[in-house]
Amino acid sequence: xTTRRLVLTRSAAVMGAASTGLLLPEIVRAQSGRIRVxxxxxxxxxxxxxxxxxxxxxxxxxxEKGGKLGGRDIDWFKIDDESxxxxxVENAQRLVQRDKVDVLIGTVHSGVQMGIHRVVREAGVLSLxxxxxxxxxxxxxxxxxxxxTSFTNSQPTLALGKPMFDKGVRRAxxxxxxxxxxxxxxxxxxxxxxxxGGTVVKELGLPFPQVEFQALLTEIASLKPDAxxxxxxxxxxxxxxxxxxAAGLKDKxxxxxxxxxxxxxxxxxxxxxxxxxxxxxxxxxxxxxxxxQFRTAFATKFKLQPDVYAVQGYDTGLLLAQGMAAVxxxxxxxxxxxxxxxTQTIDSPxxxxxxxxxxxxxxxxxxxxxxxxxxxxxxxxAKALADSGAGCxxx
Ligand code: BEZ
Numbered sequence: 135x136t137t138r139r140l141v142l143t144r145s146a147a148v149m150g151a152a153s154t155g156l157l158l159p160e161i162v163r164a165q166s167g168r169i170r171v172x173x174x175x176x177x178x179x180x181x182x183x184x185x186x187x188x189x190x191x192x193x194x195x196x197x198e199k200g201g202k203l204g205g206r207d208i209d210w211f212k213i214d215d216e217s218x219x220x221x222x223v224e225n226a227q228r229l230v231q232r233d234k235v236d237v238l239i240g241t242v243h244s245g246v247q248m249g250i251h252r253v254v255r256e257a258g259v260l261s262l263x264x265x266x267x268x269x270x271x272x273x274x275x276x277x278x279x280x281x282x283t284s285f286t287n288s289q290p291t292l293a294l295g296k297p298m299f300d301k302g303v304r305r306a307x308x309x310x311x312x313x314x315x316x317x318x319x320x321x322x323x324x325x326x327x328x329x330x331g332g333t334v335v336k337e338l339g340l341p342f343p344q345v346e347f348q349a350l351l352t353e354i355a356s357l358k359p360d361a362x363x364x365x366x367x368x369x370x371x372x373x374x375x376x377x378x379x380a381a382g383l384k385d386k387x388x389x390x391x392x393x394x395x396x397x398x399x400x401x402x403x404x405x406x407x408x409x410x411x412x413x414x415x416x417x418x419x420x421x422x423x424x425x426x427q428f429r430t431a432f433a434t435k436f437k438l439q440p441d442v443y444a445v446q447g448y449d450t451g452l453l454l455a456q457g458m459a460a461v462x463x464x465x466x467x468x469x470x471x472x473x474x475x476x477t478q479t480i481d482s483p484x485x486x487x488x489x490x491x492x493x494x495x496x497x498x499x500x501x502x503x504x505x506x507x508x509x510x511x512x513x514x515x516a517k518a519l520a521d522s523g524a525g526c527x528x529x
Contacts, residue, residue: 192450205463222250290319393415412504416483418439
């Protein structure tokens with residue numbers, strides 16, 4: 135019999151035995167059972183490396199806290215979501231209904247996240263979002279059981295418009311993959327850039343995961359803006375950076391972006407990435423003991439350099455381990471668990487952060503430049519930036 139079935143059977147017995155004085159030992163046994171944690175992440179396709187980095191980060195965060203959750207051993211479950219929104223609901227249901235996970239960790243792609251969100255809101259399962267920035271999850275559709283450890287899609291780009299304007303950019307073109315992540319990143323860019331005094335002369339895009347950029351690059355060349363700003367990530371970002379340089383635009387029209395553009399791929403992009411300026415809530419070059427210790431430990435453990443996705447995964451592991459420790463492993467006491475998750479401070483490689491009321495990180499956003507294979511920090515573009523959480527009503 136699985137542990138979970140054992141736990142459920144016992145809780146039924148507990149109800150019947152509530153008046154007999156047998157309640158306490160039953161509850162203690164239920165809490166000491168194994169806990170089921172499901173990963174729903176992309177392990178193939180454009181965002182495959184992001185999924186792997188996140189899973190590594192989660193495991194490392196939990197390992198550093200003793201490898202258990204509130205004293206309970208972990209059973210892991212895994213689904214490759216392929217960054218495919220049309221399969222989002224079905225994949226999330228597999229983890230929730232078939233595998234009966236207590237916690238669902240996922241995902242990367244905003245469209246897929248909306249599928250997870252539908253399922254976990256209905257089932258009331260704890261959902262930890264280690265990347266996807268889709269606004270709705272911590273705005274109008276926020277929920278007590280949903281916590282994000284990453285960002286909202288407009289958080290990094292809300293800090294992008296002013297530094298661009300300050301560098302003399304007056305006319306900019308925006309280009310993106312056309313789905314929630316890119317469209318909501320545009321909102322942040324448009325609002326901050328126009329507020330600073332700039333003009334967005336054209337908004338360009340192509341469907342995810344297409345990477346045929348040529349016609350769009352030709353259009354950019356003919357528009358002759360002062361700069362281009364963009365949202366791309368993963369393998370698509372590598373191709374965009376290389377195609378931008380190959381089209382002869384790199385030295386004529388500076389390229390800026392939401393920092394995902396240069397995360398985890400500077401080696402792959404090579405010299406084409408030199409000089410790209412971005413804003414993000416992390417930088418590999420953050421000169422703090424905490425970041426250095428994390429980077430060394432991650433590189434030693436996985437033989438891979440960590441990036442923002444690894445950090446978000448790591449912070450997800452820390453949050454879960456800390457929250458579960460606070461309730462001594464009693465994940466059934468949802469009110470206490472959610473309160474514990476809401477009130478944690480995460481001592482992250484990105485800098486310490488806490489949760490907003492809508493369950494999204496309040497965090498610094500760094501201005502960075504890609505130089506010699508590193509995202510070098512130039513300054514803080516926004517201090518303790520909280521998403522608006524517009525329309526979020528808990529309860
Ligand atoms: C998203 O779809 O939300 C997303 C994907 C990759 C990087 C950042 C955001």
